Amino acid sequence: MRKSHRRSFMAVLVLALFAVLVAAIAGCSNASELRAAFRAQEANTPGLMGVPGVVGTATTADDQGHPAILVLTEYALGSGRLPATLDGYRVIEAITGKIVAYKGHGGSSHTAKQTPPIQLGTSGGNVNDIANGFCCSGTLGALVAKGGTQYILSNSHVFAGDVVSGGNGRVAQIGDDVNQPGLVDNNCSSANTNIVADVSSLSTLYPPGSTPNVDCAIAQVRAGMVRTDGAILEVGTISASTVAAFVGQAVKKSGRTTGLTRSSISALNATVSVGYETECAGSSFTKTFTGQILVTNTASRFLNSGDSGSLMVQDVTTNPHAVGLLYAGSSSIAVANPIGDVLSHLGASMVGQ
Amino acid sequence: MVLASTLVLSAPFAGCRPRPSQEAVSPPPVRPLSDVLAAHTPELMKLPGVVGTAESRLGDGRACILVMVVRLTPELGRRVPRTIEGWPVRIDETGEIHAMPDSGQ
Known part of the structure; x- marks a missing residue:
């Protein structure tokens, strides 16, 4: 598709x-x-x-x-x-500039297994995110620090999306392995993938009436497995400080499915009802978020399935500031948590220049 | 195909246009947009088919209330007000909003 x-x-x-x-x-x-x-x-x-x-x-x-x-x-x-x-x-x-093949992103593969230490903006997820005959993965978005320790930042539904024992008899747990690339890019197997981190936070989503207004999770980096400067594929290093979104702001992201893509902020202070599953291919539930950022996503060209967990940054060449954490969307809009809300919830800060 | 893409690309902008007679009958806003949005979002979200609200802009740059709907039905077109407390309302057909992991077998 x-x-x-x-x-x-x-x-x-x-x-x-x-x-x-x-x-x-x-x-x-x-x-x-x-x-x-x-x-x-x-x-x-x-x-x-x-x-x-x-x-x-x-x-x-x-x-x-x-x-x-x-x-x-x-x-x-x-x-x-x-x-x-x-x-x-x-x-x-x-x-015309250089003419290149249109792949939806540049030359870097966002799904291939990397040689550690890996760059982020790549395929990844919880190695146990497999149930009901399906496996699920997303994007390892960015690097954050908390108390002097580095963590990979992604979505709750990527690292800790399995919230019922359901089809596989288990739920996501602290310490679960996080791999690169994710299961969906390795025939639903974790064999021969990089185990790059260990899940360090649980679901912010379930039950749907729960307080957190963010879809975020972190996984503690394993020594030597992730670049300590937090470099993101086709984005490079980012700023250690963040910036607030505004309507019309040019943004970009690096994600597992669509790679490096660009768009602009279309609306702010959004209240959105977002559809989730209780585990991979599990039953559906919805959670309503407030104060969200909306991004133009015409024909899903900015964000598509598998890009969950991508960090949205300013569309500038050098050390862009983080704007939001992408987690949901439709074929016309993408939705991001304001990065300030994410970092406040986690008690973390961006790793950058 | 080009025509189709043109229609797709123009659809969001078409949705930004205030509907006829909107400004002629609408008093100017008194309360800030954020306050009005916060006050009216609960009732808007209760309408079947509404999946979100936000602060956005019309095609001419004016601030507006954005109402996102799965599908713009005639009933929703009637039930979503053209203005709320003087702020123009724009309706976008976004479809369902869902998380973006990928799955495979």
Whole structure:
């Protein structure tokens, strides 16, 4: 489903680009002119692709409606680097940046087993989170410290989601192993995964009328298994201080399923009724949270199943400040606990610069 | 497909528009938005199909009360007020809101 979303999104982009190019050239040239322009483009493509910084070519129309050769470049090449015309066709430069395969995230795998010490923003969860014929996992979100000890921060429903003995005869307990990658990325087995931490806090969710207004949990890091600077895949290190959310704020997150994604804060002070299960594939219950942060999540491109536990940070390049802890959503919105509420509940602080 | 994506992308913005005659009949707000939201959220959350409320903004940047619904039915359209104590109300069809772990077999 997630892959089909990506394929659909990519297909829309390709169709849109195609439509723009066709629209640009359709009204101004006849078929034979276009074929001639295509031939000129194809004939000159090998030479153009040999120019440093050129990443592609196409046929387009100039501002007079005449066929032209479009040269896609990673950066502005500067005057004289491209010919003004080729075979009588005007050459137009379009700075596109580097063109990469669309995977929903960058080059780093967020599901692969890492060599310790691991970076966060990766697949993980409680090794016992398996029941009713299913296994469940989420994201190991960030690193926090409490009393001089480091812990992995994620959601309660990721580390301590099993709250009834139900289908597997047990509930999540302090000391349960936390692995990387999580069970869902290792055929529901913990064999040969990294055991990186031990669960250190229990459910903040169950029973649903319970007081905590957060979905968070921590697991004490095992020596040498997690980078002590708290680096997050494709985000890097973060700031040790946090920042409050505001509507319109640009944010990003690094998660198990959708990798590094960006969006913006759409609403604050939200009251939301969130659906949970009492264990993996267990019975349903809902819990209502107040004072939450909402994030635009069109077609689940920002947050999707498996991204629970991701830390939401400012969308800045260097040492972003944490904004919230993502835990729920729908195909149009994502929901985060304000990070201040999470840290207050845990009595912890972010590990960062 | 492009048309479909355009409709999807435009839907949230369409939902932001105040409904007809809203401003003509609405007195200006007296209480802060946060107070009004806190006072009215319990009754809004009791409406079948409402899954959340929040402070948000309309397409023109004005602050508003956001009401999230699983599906915008005609009944909800009638029962959710257009304004509350002078604050405009925007209804977003979010679907169910659920936790985001992943499961496999």
